[in-house]
Amino acid sequence: MKRGTIRTFLLGDAQAGRIVPPSGHTAHLTLFVSAAMAFLAVFALALSLAAGRLADRWSSELARSATLRINAPADQRAAQTEVALKILRQTPGVASARALTQEEQAALLAPWFGTDLRLDDLPVPQLIEVTEGEPGYDAAGLRLRLAAAVPGAVLDDHTRWRRPLVQAANSLRRLGWISIALIGGATAAMITLAASAALSANARVIEVLRLVGARDVYIAGAFVRRFTLRTLIGATAGVGFGMAGVLLLPESSPEGGFLTGLGFQGFGWLAPILIPPMGALVAFLATWAAARRRLKELA
Amino acid sequence: MIELDNVNYSYGGAELLRGVSVQLAPGTFHFLTGPSGAGKTTLIRLCYGALRPTAGQVRVFDTDMTRLDRDQMAMIRRRIGVVHQDCQFLDHLPVADNIALPLIVSGRDVAAEAGNLAELMKWVGLGARADALPPELSGGERQRAALARAVIMSPDVILADEPTGNVDWDMSQRLLQLLVELNRMGKTILVASHDLALIRAAKNQVQARVLRISNKTLQLAGADL
Numbered sequence: 001m002k003r004g005t006i007r008t009f010l011l012g013d014a015q016a017g018r019i020v021p022p023s024g025h026t027a028h029l030t031l032f033v034s035a036a037m038a039f040l041a042v043f044a045l046a047l048s049l050a051a052g053r054l055a056d057r058w059s060s061e062l063a064r065s066a067t068l069r070i071n072a073p074a075d076q077r078a079a080q081t082e083v084a085l086k087i088l089r090q091t092p093g094v095a096s097a098r099a100l101t102q103e104e105q106a107a108l109l110a111p112w113f114g115t116d117l118r119l120d121d122l123p124v125p126q127l128i129e130v131t132e133g134e135p136g137y138d139a140a141g142l143r144l145r146l147a148a149a150v151p152g153a154v155l156d157d158h159t160r161w162r163r164p165l166v167q168a169a170n171s172l173r174r175l176g177w178i179s180i181a182l183i184g185g186a187t188a189a190m191i192t193l194a195a196s197a198a199l200s201a202n203a204r205v206i207e208v209l210r211l212v213g214a215r216d217v218y219i220a221g222a223f224v225r226r227f228t229l230r231t232l233i234g235a236t237a238g239v240g241f242g243m244a245g246v247l248l249l250p251e252s253s254p255e256g257g258f259l260t261g262l263g264f265q266g267f268g269w270l271a272p273i274l275i276p277p278m279g280a281l282v283a284f285l286a287t288w289a290a291a292r293r294r295l296k297e298l299a
Numbered sequence: 300m301i302e303l304d305n306v307n308y309s310y311g312g313a314e315l316l317r318g319v320s321v322q323l324a325p326g327t328f329h330f331l332t333g334p335s336g337a338g339k340t341t342l343i344r345l346c347y348g349a350l351r352p353t354a355g356q357v358r359v360f361d362t363d364m365t366r367l368d369r370d371q372m373a374m375i376r377r378r379i380g381v382v383h384q385d386c387q388f389l390d391h392l393p394v395a396d397n398i399a400l401p402l403i404v405s406g407r408d409v410a411a412e413a414g415n416l417a418e419l420m421k422w423v424g425l426g427a428r429a430d431a432l433p434p435e436l437s438g439g440e441r442q443r444a445a446l447a448r449a450v451i452m453s454p455d456v457i458l459a460d461e462p463t464g465n466v467d468w469d470m471s472q473r474l475l476q477l478l479v480e481l482n483r484m485g486k487t488i489l490v491a492s493h494d495l496a497l498i499r500a501a502k503n504q505v506q507a508r509v510l511r512i513s514n515k516t517l518q519l520a521g522a523d524l
Contacts, residue, residue: 021391213377214404
């Protein structure tokens, strides 16, 4: 397809639109289906982008941090913590190491035990937050050194539970993109069916146009323009409703976790704007292919 | 202009035309006659490429019609005016638009040719019917509209398939008159008709040759008509 051809299609002339008889309710069906598909695409896109953000955050934040837990009798805890911090500070690849304060540890436990808990009454281990530098530290070597000097120390670099979470988020993102691809495919299939039906219904019109010297490009253009415009209009409406739905979702909050993060952030809000042009492009290609096929059959 | 060279045409195994050779020279007036079902419409359709010969060659404007692709065929059709037996209008468009259809589909500026269109409609006597829809027209009006559409691109050749099929004698005389006028302007005309009275009437006005399809072959009819 040449560029000039595409331009002729899209601009066309006002008269070409009238050549094909108006099609009544099938026009509304095309509008409705493209609106519904665009609406669904907005949510699939929101899901993909949110899952993507989650996967990125989990993998970057968690990868850069580790926790050292010191299980020691109360009287040795402070001393062991001191030794552990010293070792950590000497370890290449550790950017920083900081013992959590009593208040911070209490805040971590607050969701389970309430806020009026006194940690002194419980054998709560001391936690040290380790932030990894660039390049990172050698976890196995660190474990060996800690084991020798601080018997009660356990290094948890989060990989154990980080990996499945990131995997889950990545699967979710993949599902979102697969959904978008399926929505695109379903739209193409629907437009192809509608366009084929319209071409068949207008076989006589097409025959007359061929008899008076119309080229296939001209005839196909009348149909392509019609379906492309309908899809564009329908998809724009669908995206409008979908965006309104996403806006009505609750604000992202730490309490809500992943679910309230579902939505768009920053430039993500611009992504749904791409849906109507993409839908129109799908409709354009689907109608064009259907028209080419049908016109060859119609002599 | 149009040249058929040893053309055969069969459809579904049945032979309709055999060994048809004819030349329509520029500015000539031909009638094509023969009983119903003899293949007049088939021959006309071969001449504008709606059908392809099963053997032999059809040359239009020195171009072999069988070698053209769809776009080239469309371009050739703009240079041939065809009056179809059943007129072939777009029923949802008014008569004026139907007549202007060849201009519209070839991307010509219809507004710029409005004057020509109005004059043409007056010439075929449809000046007052511009806004009517084709189904509202009488048989004679439809045939005249079809003729107007056939000539709007100012083609060099006009093929008319039974243009006087469903009209009364007076109307068929008017249509014939229009075709004769076109021939005097230098157009090559081929009219398929089984109406011998019409052919006889025409022979008084124009030097017309009569081709007759009989027994699947085409012969030049003598002066016995």
